[in-house]
Amino acid sequence: MENVLKLQDVTHVYVNASGTTLAVERLSLAVAKGEFVSLVGPSGCGKTTVLSLLAGLILPTEGIVSVGGEKILKPSPKIGYMLQQDYLLPWRTILSNVLLGLEISGSQTPEAVDYARSLLEQLGLGGMERRMPHELSGGMRQRAALVRTLATRPDVLLLDEPFSALDLQIKLQLEDLVQTTLRRLSKTAVLVTHDLGEAAAMSDRVFVLGANPGHVSAVFDMPESISGLLPTEARKLPEFQERFEEIWQALEQASGKGGET
Ligand code: ADP
Numbered sequence: 507m508e509n510v511l512k513l514q515d516v517t518h519v520y521v522n523a524s525g526t527t528l529a530v531e532r533l534s535l536a537v538a539k540g541e542f543v544s545l546v547g548p549s550g551c552g553k554t555t556v557l558s559l560l561a562g563l564i565l566p567t568e569g570i571v572s573v574g575g576e577k578i579l580k581p582s583p584k585i586g587y588m589l590q591q592d593y594l595l596p597w598r599t600i601l602s603n604v605l606l607g608l609e610i611s612g613s614q615t616p617e618a619v620d621y622a623r624s625l626l627e628q629l630g631l632g633g634m635e636r637r638m639p640h641e642l643s644g645g646m647r648q649r650a651a652l653v654r655t656l657a658t659r660p661d662v663l664l665l666d667e668p669f670s671a672l673d674l675q676i677k678l679q680l681e682d683l684v685q686t687t688l689r690r691l692s693k694t695a696v697l698v699t700h701d702l703g704e705a706a707a708m709s710d711r712v713f714v715l716g717a718n719p720g721h722v723s724a725v726f727d728m729p730e731s732i733s734g735l736l737p738t739e740a741r742k743l744p745e746f747q748e749r750f751e752e753i754w755q756a757l758e759q760a761s762g763k764g765g766e767t
Contacts, residue, residue, distance in 0.1 A: 510694045511537040511560060511662060516569035517719075518555055529555040530720035532569070535713055537694055539661075542685065542733075544697040544705035544712045546753070548761040552720025553698045557664045560696065561587050573662060583611055586660035590667040592651035594639040600650050601626070601635035607658040622657040628687065629653055645676035652684065656691065663688060665697040669704065681708055681737040702757065706750050707737035714753065716760035723760040726753050 513535050520527045530552040537543050545553045558564045559571045562581040571578045573585060594603045604622050608614040626632055629649045639647055648668060655663060668684070669677040685708050688695050699705050705712045706726075710733050716723035728749065732740045740746050 508539050509536040510539045510574055512572045514570045516566045519567045528719040533721055539694055540692050541710045542695045544709040546705050547715030548717050551715040551717035557666055557698055561585055561664055583658055584660055585662045586655035587664045588655045588668050590670050592647040594647055596639055599636050604654045604657055607654055625653040625656050644672050663693050663695045667699055678738050685737055702753055706753055707740045712753055714756045714760050724756040
């Protein structure tokens with residue numbers, strides 16, 4: 507299958523006033539078009555660094571980071587980034603928040619606005635266009651943030667702990683909704699999460715990273731019998747528990763202890 511995202515032998519060293527930090531060393535991974543992958547691993551293993559490299563926010567010290575065969579040298583509209591906090595502007599309505607990316611990139615055509623409205627509809631926010639962010643629940647705000655990210659039609663979505671601030675029930679509902687939406691729109695996605703269950707239930711593949719310096723420690727292909735189901739359904743299967751246990755053990759090994767993530 508065609509790889510849309512690629513890190514080839516990537517090393518990244520942060521340099522600042524207090525010295526240098528080797529964050530990741532000779533890290534390689536590739537993500538196929540339409541694939542949903544997760545990165546899990548102990549704190550400091552380079553998950554955020556990998557997302558920042560893919561987002562074009564930092565450049566690798568060595569190695570190549572590419573999207574669609576082109577080197578990533580700066581942030582690109584092909585790649586959308588969604589964070590734990592929704593960063594909705596409190597003084598703008600939901601619709602005008604959702605249109606922000608289009609406005610900034612000068613691509614707010616009537617077609618693009620129609621598309622954003624249809625995304626709001628698809629994510630259950632059809633009646634919320636004129637509401638202000640403070641009038642929405644946390645789950646609704648995250649859905650609005652997802653619409654804002656999708657409105658500019660990126661090929662790839664980077665998801666950095668997007669559900670971790672939400673109550674469990676809302677988080678589980680959103681996992682289902684986000685997975686279904688990204689599949690339907692054929693998006694490629696990279697999720698960083700400390701929740702192994704979330705990674706295993708949502709992904710086609712799970713990368714376990716190890717630290718000091720960051721590297722790929724293990725990769726798990728999720729079988730179609732799990733990845734083909736909604737995350738809430740997948741979690742109920744006995745084979746899901748087995749996979750979860752395997753990934754957990756790999757994470758413990760990568761952490762060199764009882765698995766703080
Ligand atoms: P994770 O997201 O897995 O917790 P990070 O990518 O944030 O890991 O960090 C990887 C390593 O790089 C850690 O040792 C961290 O302290 C270091 N690091 C991250 N960001 C910076 C930075 N801006 N300056 C210096 N060191 C950094």
